[in-house]
Amino acid sequence: MKKDYLSYTDEELLRMMEGSKQEADFAFRIIYDKYSPRLHAYCMRILNNREEAEDIFQETFVRFYQKVDSRQHQGSIQGFLITIARNLCLNSKRDKREMIGLEEFHLTMNGEDEHEQKEIFNLIRTALELIEFEYREPLVLRLYDGMSYEEIAEVCNITPENARKRVFRAKQKIKAIIEPNYREMYN
Amino acid sequence: MEYGELIHDFVDGTLDSNLENNLFVELASNQQLRSELKQFIEFERTARFDTAAYAPKAETTAGVFSKLGIPLPVAATAVVAPTTGGLMTILSKYSQGLIGAVIATLITAGVMYFAMDGIGNSSVGSKKTAITTMKKQVSGENSTSQASNIPIIRAGEEKEPRVIEKVIVRYVDKPVYVEKEKDESLQSLKEEVSVKSESPLSSIRDLGLASTERAISEFNPERLFNDTRFATFRQTGFGKDTYSPELGIYDFLDKLGIGFEVTGTDYWMFPKESVPKSENPILENKKIALVMNLSENWQAGAELRQEFFYHQYQDVNYLYKQYNNYQTGSAFLRWVPINYDFASFFGQLTYGGNIGGQVGRAMIGTILKPSPDYSFIIGLEGSGMLYHHNNEVLLAKKLGLHYGLLFNF
Numbered sequence: 381m382k383k384d385y386l387s388y389t390d391e392e393l394l395r396m397m398e399g400s401k402q403e404a405d406f407a408f409r410i411i412y413d414k415y416s417p418r419l420h421a422y423c424m425r426i427l428n429n430r431e432e433a434e435d436i437f438q439e440t441f442v443r444f445y446q447k448v449d450s451r452q453h454q455g456s457i458q459g460f461l462i463t464i465a466r467n468l469c470l471n472s473k474r475d476k477r478e479m480i481g482l483e484e485f486h487l488t489m490n491g492e493d494e495h496e497q498k499e500i501f502n503l504i505r506t507a508l509e510l511i512e513f514e515y516r517e518p519l520v521l522r523l524y525d526g527m528s529y530e531e532i533a534e535v536c537n538i539t540p541e542n543a544r545k546r547v548f549r550a551k552q553k554i555k556a557i558i559e560p561n562y563r564e565m566y567n
Numbered sequence: 568m569e570y571g572e573l574i575h576d577f578v579d580g581t582l583d584s585n586l587e588n589n590l591f592v593e594l595a596s597n598q599q600l601r602s603e604l605k606q607f608i609e610f611e612r613t614a615r616f617d618t619a620a621y622a623p624k625a626e627t628t629a630g631v632f633s634k635l636g637i638p639l640p641v642a643a644t645a646v647v648a649p650t651t652g653g654l655m656t657i658l659s660k661y662s663q664g665l666i667g668a669v670i671a672t673l674i675t676a677g678v679m680y681f682a683m684d685g686i687g688n689s690s691v692g693s694k695k696t697a698i699t700t701m702k703k704q705v706s707g708e709n710s711t712s713q714a715s716n717i718p719i720i721r722a723g724e725e726k727e728p729r730v731i732e733k734v735i736v737r738y739v740d741k742p743v744y745v746e747k748e749k750d751e752s753l754q755s756l757k758e759e760v761s762v763k764s765e766s767p768l769s770s771i772r773d774l775g776l777a778s779t780e781r782a783i784s785e786f787n788p789e790r791l792f793n794d795t796r797f798a799t800f801r802q803t804g805f806g807k808d809t810y811s812p813e814l815g816i817y818d819f820l821d822k823l824g825i826g827f828e829v830t831g832t833d834y835w836m837f838p839k840e841s842v843p844k845s846e847n848p849i850l851e852n853k854k855i856a857l858v859m860n861l862s863e864n865w866q867a868g869a870e871l872r873q874e875f876f877y878h879q880y881q882d883v884n885y886l887y888k889q890y891n892n893y894q895t896g897s898a899f900l901r902w903v904p905i906n907y908d909f910a911s912f913f914g915q916l917t918y919g920g921n922i923g924g925q926v927g928r929a930m931i932g933t934i935l936k937p938s939p940d941y942s943f944i945i946g947l948e949g950s951g952m953l954y955h956h957n958n959e960v961l962l963a964k965k966l967g968l969h970y971g972l973l974f975n976f
Contacts, residue, residue, distance in 0.1 A: 405637045405638075408635070408637060409637070412628075412631070412632075416623055416628070417621035417622070417623075418621070420620065420621060420622065420623045421614075421617065421620040421621050424619070424620040425617075425620055434623065434624055434627045437623055437627060438627050438630050438631050438634070441631045441635075442631060442634050442635060445635050500609055500613070501609075501612075501613045501616060501617070504609060504610060504613040505613060505617065522579075523610065523611060523613075523614035524614050524617070524620060524621075544579075544581075547575075547579075548571075548572055548575045551575060551607060551610055552571065554610065555603070555606055558606075562606065
């Protein structure tokens with residue numbers, strides 16, 4: 381009987397990646413299928429630029445495929461992928477300053493029911509772009525990638541408690557940004 | 568720990584149960600806190616429903632695998648487009664192509680219509696006129712619809728009535744008529760031929776008197792009528808010579824050489840289907856089509872059919888099986904290289920689409936013609952439907968026995 385691809389553990393997949401080309405390709409397909417949405421979400425919400433995110437996303441998987449057999453990786457594949465993507469994102473951001481400012485943060489509230497939810501989502505996503513990277517990243521890893529605080533801590537080189545605090549602080553910051561519009565929407 | 572942090576931990580799923588009770592008590596009486604809870608829930612929902620963030624572009628996925636030299640994966644999410652939506656969806660999807668096809672058809676029809684009227688002696692319609700006029704003359708009918716260059720015989724005229732015969736003496740590009748009075752000398756006939764003949768038909772002048780006489784005496788209208796050059800429509804299965812000497816009119820559709828097909832199909836799917844059909848429509852595997860003659864050997868048409876395609880595809884997670892019903896609209900081109908009175912043989916290519924994807928077909932078959940009014944069509948048809956599963960192009964195949972009726976206008 382064919383094995384469900386979700387039943388392959390990260391360890392099994394990594395072992396297969398170091399096997400024959402056929403085996404490695406098969407394992408890579410599973411890894412891509414399993415982790416590409418989360419990795420893409422990370423790139424998208426960290427970089428706030430679709431084109432740039434696509435490039436980093438692509439490069440991350442290519443590097444993963446090339447490096448994974450030469451590295452005795454003990455952690456999760458997701459963590460490994462995020463670490464590669466994070467380094468690429470940081471490199472990309474190093475030469476580029478955040479261009480968006482509060483003055484550009486305009487959202488029109490039309491108050492129509494059918495659009496209200498979409499407006500809220502847009503509002504929160506835009507606010508997410510405005511907060512500092514050190515807060516945004518743990519929040520994205522937590523909300524979009526579903527990582528535990530231990531995993532976030534590992535990726536961000538901080539303690540788990542610090543990771544939890546940063547996620548909370550990130551939410552507080554977003555709340556502060558959207559508060560005026562949010563109040564207008566509900567009052 | 569402030570309540571805001573408690574809310575965060577609660578939504579996060581990490582709040583201690585003792586603190587949870589405290590939070591609920593506070594929430595019951597604190598409107599601002601409830602509003603804050605709502606916002607924190609919205610944060611979670613925003614991430615969950617941020618579909619754009621989770622979906623890499625198709626070209627990005629293709630780029631990853633292309634760079635690594637690995638065949639594209641098949642993800643377990645996308646499926647064949649649902650068959651619901653009906654004809655209007657298909658029409659709107661392919662509206663541009665359909666409008667183009669309709670315009671092209673109308674232009675073709677118009678050109679053919681005026682060509683047949685304007686260039687009388689070189690068109691197929693004119694050939695029919697020639698044939699029928701021949702028949703009338705040979706059978707000695709009197710009719711007001713006679714050509715103007717043939718004298719009308721009226722009873723009681725003082726002059727001795729002349730018996731006019733009109734025969735074809737040679738067929739080059741068009742019928743050439745020679746009039747002669749039975750009592751006139753052969754010399755006068757020769758002169759008349761010389762006068763009436765025009766340059767393209769100068770060869771007629773070379774006909775000797777003897778050959779003219781022989782042509783007249785050997786004239787066999789039935790044989791001439793069966794000449795393939797006069798039988799373009801009849802032998803391709805429809806558009807028979809429906810000209811009525813009594814009415815003296817042509818049917819417009821006959822002029823265009825349009826026929827109407829109603830056919831059915833029996834199919835074998837590749838691979839063989841192993842799930843039941845998605846539905847059982849009344850007109851299962853049936854087709855209607857309009858067919859138009861383009862020339863003696865070419866026909867074009869448009870068809871609409873109800874049909875099934877079986878989809879089976881595998882990805883890393885599942886084996887998908889779907890046996891779906893589609894309404895497919897198509898255009899086809901038919902080549903009829905072999906024509907006999909009783910049958911013709913053809914090859915046909917069809918291209919169209921339905922809500923699931925593009926459809927292409929190839930068919931070889933025969934048209935049996937027991938009557939000028941209708942024909943039987945039978946053919947072996949291979950069909951393929953291209954569809955997508957998570958950006959991968961897949962092909963559903965089937966081989967079918969195609970049979971039905973072709974009605975000739």
